[in-house]
Amino acid sequence: MPAQRYSYTAITLHWLIALLLAFQIALGWALEGNNSPELFARYQLHKSVGIAILLLSLARLATRLFTARPPASDGPAWTRALAATVHALFYLVMILGPITGWLLVSTAKVQVPTLLFGIIPWPHLPVGRIWHEPAEAIHGAMAWLAIGLFLLHIAGALRHQWLLGKPELQRMIPFARGKAVGVAIGAVALVAGAMVAGQIVHADKPHAAAEIATAPLVAAPTAAPAGETVQEKPEEADKIETEAEKAAQPLADWTVASGGRLGFTARWNGEAIDGRFSRWRAAIRFSPDDLPKSTIRVTVDLASADTGDGQRDDSLKSSDFFDTGAHPSAVFAANDVRHLGGERYEARGTLDLRGVKKPATLRFTLRIDGDRARVAGTARIDRTAFGVGQGEWAATDAIAAGVNIDFSFNATRPAS
Structure with missing residues (x-):
């Protein structure tokens, strides 16, 4: 049948x-x-x-x-x-x-x-x-x-x-x-x-112009405790200055502890895309009492970019963006460190990204407790100045030119 x-x-x-x-x-x-x-x-x-x-x-x-x-x-x-x-x-x-x-x-x-x-x-x-x-x-x-x-x-x-x-x-x-x-x-x-x-499915989300204009540029550094701002209180600044007067701190090489964060935020059609670099290293020679001789050098493995989407992360490695085949690393180097008051500092140097070197400045807060330090800061770069985004991605109507960087980490120095 x-x-x-x-x-x-x-x-x-x-x-x-x-x-x-x-x-x-x-x-x-x-x-x-x-x-x-x-x-x-x-x-x-x-x-x-x-x-x-x-x-x-x-x-x-x-x-x-x-x-x-x-x-x-x-x-x-x-x-x-x-x-x-x-x-x-x-x-x-x-x-x-x-x-x-x-x-x-x-x-x-x-x-x-x-x-x-x-x-x-x-x-x-x-x-x-x-x-x-x-x-x-x-x-x-x-x-x-x-x-x-x-x-x-x-x-x-x-x-x-x-x-x-x-x-x-x-x-x-x-x-x-x-x-x-x-x-x-x-x-x-x-x-x-x-x-x-x-x-x-995945319908476009509306983005009001006012919302985009007033959106925060940088997320708060993750190292700061809940409810704490990056601006120091007057009494804390006085306390730090008093302690600094008691004992000058010698120039030292600081070792960054594991668990630090180096993140970035880009805006794509007004929506914030957050990411981080999972592999980076820093060579820091620093003393708040010897800023002219203080230096900072940070090397970032660009292939370690992580935005939470594997396909987008692999796109960042392509020749249209980071071009990690030809330029696997980005390097920030600074030997001009300035004290802005209290715990606030500024490091002026150059960023080498995709083979392009441009001036770059980062600001950070620093708290030193004995031989341990806690650092959190931000910076802002123009991706188009470094050629990040080629072809259809070079325009800034979809992906904004400004990219915000945030970092936070703990560091130690040899016992004095």
């Missing part, structure tokens, strides 16, 4: 792919607008869903080839030929669409790695940029073809079910062995819901 219904595996794969395709098409329409964190997130999700469709479609094709299925419906030769063509084209869309998207990612100018749903690494295809334009044209055509096939497929199913009176839907819709009207309506509602979800 031939099978009267598709296997549960085929049914599950059919509807899972249908929902993902509907979601993916709607998501593709939403990949427009200015560069923003939301648009970046939509692109990453689009890539993940595309690879998921590719893998599920290959599994569905294997199921079709190697498991029993109901016989094809009777009817005129042209209807059977049209049904076979629609099914064949669906497999073409479900497989070629993701593959051309994979080619687009692999040949893009900015090589953003793919992490499936932010977890599983997915490699680039080893092909040249010559494939980029053909892949882009085919990828767009596959989307429009998928929409047409959706309409033909649904029309054919409804024709068989209600116009010809053939129970076609019961063979593929779960739990529809009897009447399929209610379940069919539910299936259509699910597909429509998937398309709505594709339009609204």
Whole structure:
């Protein structure tokens, strides 16, 4: 006896792919607008869903080839030929669409790695940029073809079910062995819901101009205790000056303790993107009583940038941003340290970033207790002055030019 219904595996794969395709098409329409964190997130999700469709479609094709299925419906030769063509084209869309998207990612100018749903690494295809334009044209055509096939497929199913009176839907819709009207309506509602979800997922957040203008430039240094400000109280300043008068502090080499923070904040379409560098080292020779001979040198491993998004972090390493292949480190060096009063100091020097050297100034608060010190401070740089952001990223309408730096750490010196 031939099978009267598709296997549960085929049914599950059919509807899972249908929902993902509907979601993916709607998501593709939403990949427009200015560069923003939301648009970046939509692109990453689009890539993940595309690879998921590719893998599920290959599994569905294997199921079709190697498991029993109901016989094809009777009817005129042209209807059977049209049904076979629609099914064949669906497999073409479900497989070629993701593959051309994979080619687009692999040949893009900015090589953003793919992490499936932010977890599983997915490699680039080893092909040249010559494939980029053909892949882009085919990828767009596959989307429009998928929409047409959706309409033909649904029309054919409804024709068989209600116009010809053939129970076609019961063979593929779960739990529809009897009447399929209610379940069919539910299936259509699910597909429509998937398309709505594709339009609204990671929707752009509104950013009022006033909110952007008044947004804080730098987060408070994390080393400061809760409720404490970086400005010293008058009585504390008097106390520090009195202690300084009692005993001059010799010039010493300070060792930075583990657990310090070197962070940065950029603004992308008005939204603050916070990050940090997990690997950096500092050579500090300092005495508050011998500032002319005090020096600071900080070396930062640019590849250690961490913004909480692995794909964005890898983008920062590319030639459009830090270009870590050619310039793995950034170096701040200062031998002009000035006392601003109380616990406040300023270090003037140069920042060497991406092979460009520019003057840079950082301000910090310093508290010395015996042979231990606590430091917290801030700085601000113009990324465009160092060429961080090439091509489409050079403009400052999406990513602001100003980047705020914050740091905090503890340090020790040899016992005197």
